[in-house]
Amino acid sequence: MAxxxxxxxxGLLKISNPPVNSLGLAVRKGLFEGITQAxxxxxKALVIAGDGxxxxxxADIKEFATGGVLTQPxxxxxxxxxxxxxVPTVAAVHGxxxxxxxxxxxxxxxxxxxxxxxxxxxxxxxxxxxGAGGTQRLPRVIGCEAALKMMTGGMPVGAEQAAKMGLADxxxxxxxxxxxxxxxxxxxxxxxxxxxxxxxxxxxxxLDVPGGADGFFGAARDMVRxxxxxxxxxxxxxxxxxxxxxxxxFEEGLARESALFAELAAGPQARALQHVFFxxxxxxxxxxxxxxxxxxxxxxxxxxxxxxxxxAMCFANKGIPVALVDLSAxxxxxxIDAIRASYEGNVKKGKLSETKMAERxxxxxTATALSDGKVASADLVIEAVFERMELKKKIFAQxxxxxxxxALLCTNTSTLDxxxxxxxxxxxxxxxxxxxxxxxNVMPLLENVRxxxxxxxxxxxxxxxxKMLGKKAVLAGNCFGFIGNRMIEGYCREAIFLLEEGCxxxxxxxxxxxxxxxxxxxxxxxxxxxxxxxxxxxDQPALFGPGERYPGLADVLVEAGRLGQKTKKxxxxxxxxxxxxxxxxVAKLISRHAADKRIxxxxxxxxxxxxxxxxxxxxxxxxxxxxxxxxxxxxxDIVFLYGYGFPRRLGGPMHWARHGRPGGLARVAADxxxxxxxxxxxxxxxxxxxxLAEAEAAEPKAKL
Numbered sequence: 059m060a061x062x063x064x065x066x067x068x069g070l071l072k073i074s075n076p077p078v079n080s081l082g083l084a085v086r087k088g089l090f091e092g093i094t095q096a097x098x099x100x101x102k103a104l105v106i107a108g109d110g111x112x113x114x115x116x117a118d119i120k121e122f123a124t125g126g127v128l129t130q131p132x133x134x135x136x137x138x139x140x141x142x143x144x145v146p147t148v149a150a151v152h153g154x155x156x157x158x159x160x161x162x163x164x165x166x167x168x169x170x171x172x173x174x175x176x177x178x179x180x181x182x183x184x185x186x187x188x189g190a191g192g193t194q195r196l197p198r199v200i201g202c203e204a205a206l207k208m209m210t211g212g213m214p215v216g217a218e219q220a221a222k223m224g225l226a227d228x229x230x231x232x233x234x235x236x237x238x239x240x241x242x243x244x245x246x247x248x249x250x251x252x253x254x255x256x257x258x259x260x261x262x263x264x265l266d267v268p269g270g271a272d273g274f275f276g277a278a279r280d281m282v283r284x285x286x287x288x289x290x291x292x293x294x295x296x297x298x299x300x301x302x303x304x305x306x307x308f309e310e311g312l313a314r315e316s317a318l319f320a321e322l323a324a325g326p327q328a329r330a331l332q333h334v335f336f337x338x339x340x341x342x343x344x345x346x347x348x349x350x351x352x353x354x355x356x357x358x359x360x361x362x363x364x365x366x367x368x369x370a371m372c373f374a375n376k377g378i379p380v381a382l383v384d385l386s387a388x389x390x391x392x393x394i395d396a397i398r399a400s401y402e403g404n405v406k407k408g409k410l411s412e413t414k415m416a417e418r419x420x421x422x423x424t425a426t427a428l429s430d431g432k433v434a435s436a437d438l439v440i441e442a443v444f445e446r447m448e449l450k451k452k453i454f455a456q457x458x459x460x461x462x463x464x465a466l467l468c469t470n471t472s473t474l475d476x477x478x479x480x481x482x483x484x485x486x487x488x489x490x491x492x493x494x495x496x497x498x499n500v501m502p503l504l505e506n507v508r509x510x511x512x513x514x515x516x517x518x519x520x521x522x523x524x525k526m527l528g529k530k531a532v533l534a535g536n537c538f539g540f541i542g543n544r545m546i547e548g549y550c551r552e553a554i555f556l557l558e559e560g561c562x563x564x565x566x567x568x569x570x571x572x573x574x575x576x577x578x579x580x581x582x583x584x585x586x587x588x589x590x591x592x593x594x595x596x597d598q599p600a601l602f603g604p605g606e607r608y609p610g611l612a613d614v615l616v617e618a619g620r621l622g623q624k625t626k627k628x629x630x631x632x633x634x635x636x637x638x639x640x641x642x643x644v645a646k647l648i649s650r651h652a653a654d655k656r657i658x659x660x661x662x663x664x665x666x667x668x669x670x671x672x673x674x675x676x677x678x679x680x681x682x683x684x685x686x687x688x689x690x691x692x693x694x695d696i697v698f699l700y701g702y703g704f705p706r707r708l709g710g711p712m713h714w715a716r717h718g719r720p721g722g723l724a725r726v727a728a729d730x731x732x733x734x735x736x737x738x739x740x741x742x743x744x745x746x747x748x749x750l751a752e753a754e755a756a757e758p759k760a761k762l
Contacts, residue, residue, distance in 0.1 A: 060088030062095040068246040069101030074109035081136075081158045082118035083129050089162075090131045093139055102250035103146045105242045106166060108235060112153025113175070114162060119184070122323070122332055133158045133190040134316065140165045141191075141261050146249035150242035151175045151226070152235040156214070161188055164195040167258035168245060171217040171226040172238040180212035182291045184335060185328030185707070189319030191261075193298035194311045198263040199224050202274065202299055209299075210282050210292040261308045275300045288574050289707045290327055294318045326718060330709030334699065337692035337710070341532050342521060345689060349514035351522035352464065358383055358436040360428070360453060362393040365470060366442040368498030371397055372527045374421035375499065381432035383425045390424045397422065400499070428456050435462060438523065440492055442470040445593065450474065451482040458483035466519055468492040472543050473594060476509040476536045486511035490520055493540060495701045496586070503701035504529035507540050530700045535687035538601065542697045544682065545711075546579075547601075548674030548742030550591065553579035554609035555740075556670055557648050560659040563629040564640055569664040570671060574705030579671060581638050582702075583612075584628035592616040607739045611651050618647065673730055673743075676715045680746035716756070727753035 491507025524531025567578025695710020
């Protein structure tokens, strides 16, 4: 709600809708009615503030799904009502003023910011544009170039920067709301005698672009298009700001903004990006786990390879002491040098200060034995050695004898059985998987894996650890590959089969990239190292059932020494750099293999490539849900958005299967059955029972 009161001659509208004072319907009604109350009470000035911890942090996102955002009065109605007030208005901003909160503040004549306040217009992350005057008022305050950068990037701005840009008129020391409220009331009292200064009304300010609008907006579109990765909201923001310049009146610009907002809100990208927004907030919820996490004050990482070094950096970046352990002093020194070089690179780019680099490096120590005291005293130990079961079991047996009671023992395995590893210890309740994605210090995903004996306290702790490290932490059940690598298995197998049947690598990867992924399955294999999959196939032959088609071409590639980028040749040639270049030798290798296997090669369409790669992936996702490996569909989407580069604008593979791919789940089910009939020797084509049930439920029933 929003309540009105008088403080001397000053009217005060205070918004109270915990926890973030979102601008839901009740708040909008309160503001609209409160403005009228202020006018009737004869207020000589008006202050708008947030109760509790923040100024309004934006719209109530749930209203986008329910349609409540369109219920009168809409936020735009409230803001235009505020714009017409005949007395000075002051926004007292503390906490966060995001989205509609900043649009509300922009309609005020003065804006005071608490020193730790943040503001921004992040609607682009929801597939939208600021729809309550933000695209029209912000350029009139900070200029078109800065406004476009702020809105198309959706990044927050601190109080100091806001003051430099002209968004904040004054910064008030203190983080709480009372100090800035007191200052706002005092300012309003002073302004009451002078009355309204028309130059402070943003909607009345003229707007032009130095050098001419045509050239400016043409260049802006080109730049935004390169950065947008297929998202349309950033380009619509450019359209809206252009309307702010070209429209014959402020009201005409607002109308254009409203039309563009409505167009985006009704589109598939907004639905997908809002799905991602809610999915990100669901991943931390673990059904059945009520235990509190244990504190993590120190960590140890076993293995000084690329992955181990990256994991150590994750802890050091957050100021947590971490010991990097390896039997080889030379390997440790190599990794420490690589870590230092990585930080130095960030210092040169201006992303990190020398002081911060020194602090982070000081958090990392080394040891050449598991018996080292730094391992024994660690609250959490993460093993990150080669993907070999016997090696991991040996290490966990040793850790069982040296790690303190209550320490978490975690394995960074990407495919192996957590329960087998836990069985090497006398404390399986303290064991779980923590699957970081490479490079661990860069990739945001953390796939935590529950063993059958993992305690609620262990699971609560690793999920809290993920949040502490700034990761998107998803809980998975224990099976081959967990969620991500299990689902990617059929995707990658079909990529190999497509090569055998008629494609060259670029014809497989191309359609996947065109859909919006950063790379296709073959380029991904080259990046990770084709020997990884090779070793898994050799170590775990049980992955392939009797009569099941085997991706032998992938073995042929590895046995020819083409391991990927690290050997400068894989499915592509990398002799001139990291960019993949088609290689005639690979085409010949594929043709020879197909001839040896008596596979008749043919032309294959882009549509079939997408189907053959993505349908098994989606099917396996539903099997993960059936078996309890994944808690919810949206968790699977987060895994692929943040671990495998699936485009956010599609919402993730599960959302895309339901809402993005033409025909929805009904067509997914029908196509799976069709391909299964064509390829009966591929178990990944056998449709999930859950998918079939969901498809039937989703299919419109014929009217009787």
